[in-house]
Amino acid sequence: MNDSSTLNWLVDQVMKALGQQTESVPDTPTSGDRSASPRHEEYPIADPVNAAPIHNIPEPKWAEGMEELLASTPARIGVWRTGTRPLTTTMLALRNAHAAAIDAVFSEVSPELLQEMNLFTVETHYENMETFLRRPDKGRLIHDRGVALIREKCVNRPQVQIVVADGLSANAIESNLRDVYPSLMNALEVYGLSCGTPFFVRGGRVGCMDHIGEILQPEVLVLLIGERPGLVSSESMSAYMCYRPHAGTVESDRTVISNIHRGGTPPIEAGAHMGTVLHKMLEQQASGIKLIM
Template sequence: MNEQLVSMITQLVMEKMGEKTADAVPQNTATPIEKPKETLIKFYDTADNVAHEMPNITEAPNDTLIKLYNNASHTQQRSGEPSYDEPTDRTAAITTFQFEADNISESIQAARKHTPARIGVGRAGSRPKTKTWLKFRLDHAAAVDAVYGEVTEDLLNQLNVFQVTTRVTDKEEYITRPDLGRRLSDESKALIQAKCQKNPQVQIIMSNGLSASAIEANVQDVYLALQQSLRNLNIEIGTTFYIDKGRVALMDEIGELLQAEVVVYLIGERPGLVSAESMSAYICYQPRFGTVEADRMVISNIHKGGIPPLEAGAYLGTVVEKILQYKASGVDLVAKES
């Protein structure tokens, strides 16, 4: 190709491009646009990674958002402000957890010394405290075990007593039919007549009643102390025996059957939530069918937390001596003594 022709075409193209560039420039000079300040934080949409910029915040030149301190110097740290050098949970002293202390008045503290009852135990909101509730459940379970438990054969062998039964067939019937626990079975009547001494001065009987635990825990000490006390007083003792599932009024039928002058009945008490091992001793002068409750006497609360068993047995001997002396018991004995 002709070099002269190429040079002419190139010059024409350059001139034409220069004219278009001049036409594109506006006649009026525009005000320069200030470059926006760099944003503090940029948020990105995870879907399209589009940056959403937060609006610019005008801050004073000396007012910084976060102050960083050098570990070597804490001169700018204000008093009462937590240190940023280490976590705040390490600055506080570590203390072991303690339950809320009971604020008990002096009067309640004094009452607690004289009773095992649940007084001043406090509450957690509207409910008992956990410790109190667990102790209640434990005592209730012990009471149930006492009612449904049985006296062991080993204890009866140690006391050298034989066993008879009432007309009750099981524990459920014993609880729901007290009348059946007040009468001996026919076989038991025949056994008592065959083995027991007739017309004794004092006839001692024992029964689990409503607490087998009470008999297991107390009857041996009470019985041995009572025996010794009566022998020291030269009072004759009949043939002692044990009654399974007996009631208090059963002593009337036994008094009728053996014609005993005094009957001493050691029986397990209805268990409570303070003690499931409490035993009672009922004493009556010439108990017979038709004897009223006013003629009976009772020494109750015999257990390690109440009347000590040995002390109760010794005291029973003096009560029996008084009954034989006045030939009365219960209300009649009180009247004759006065």
């Protein structure tokens, strides 16, 4: 059980205990009495990933509208209150999500996963996480030792180069790579595309794909990287794809599939779609806003 799973389990146990303690408490006042507030907190909290959207408002004036809002976004809508403060369950879920986001940024991708995926590791000039957060530029250049290792181990001028980076969420890599990576490889095989030697970049920013492009000169490069975690998910991954990336590549020349996680774009589906996008890039010799999908 990883740290995020442990946090979720602990919050679930606390919420169950709170529910058992409040079963005998009288019903809440009606919504017509706006000065009144609930005396108990037995309303369930919505889980944006695992559960159907629900709200905590006892008697919403427009129930259908509330359901439509909840169905359209994982944002915290209709959380209700107890007195002048949010429900305890709401605060626990919020603090859990905040802790998971911090953990995602400061944790590291496990060596076991990288070994399982057969990925060797190189580092950028990021030095440490504090510097990485303050100096994004240091995460865009591979360290000299890493450059030498890439040249030693990787195929030069590959058709497709796959790179994995922790970015701002190691948790995203841990949660999605086992599904995304095989799906992407299968898609490349379906389209008859050859792949170079995949590897992992520790302390990597999106711009590191430009430096790697200068080193290996692939036709197309796909970077699987952890997104900046929010309070809905700390497991979100992005796939940045670029045709012949090089120093000075502008952001509009990158094609991105974002929000890859079990509550967003399913990882297996994302991997298959990447194969289609990379195939079109090679056909059109373009990426970003120049690519016609």
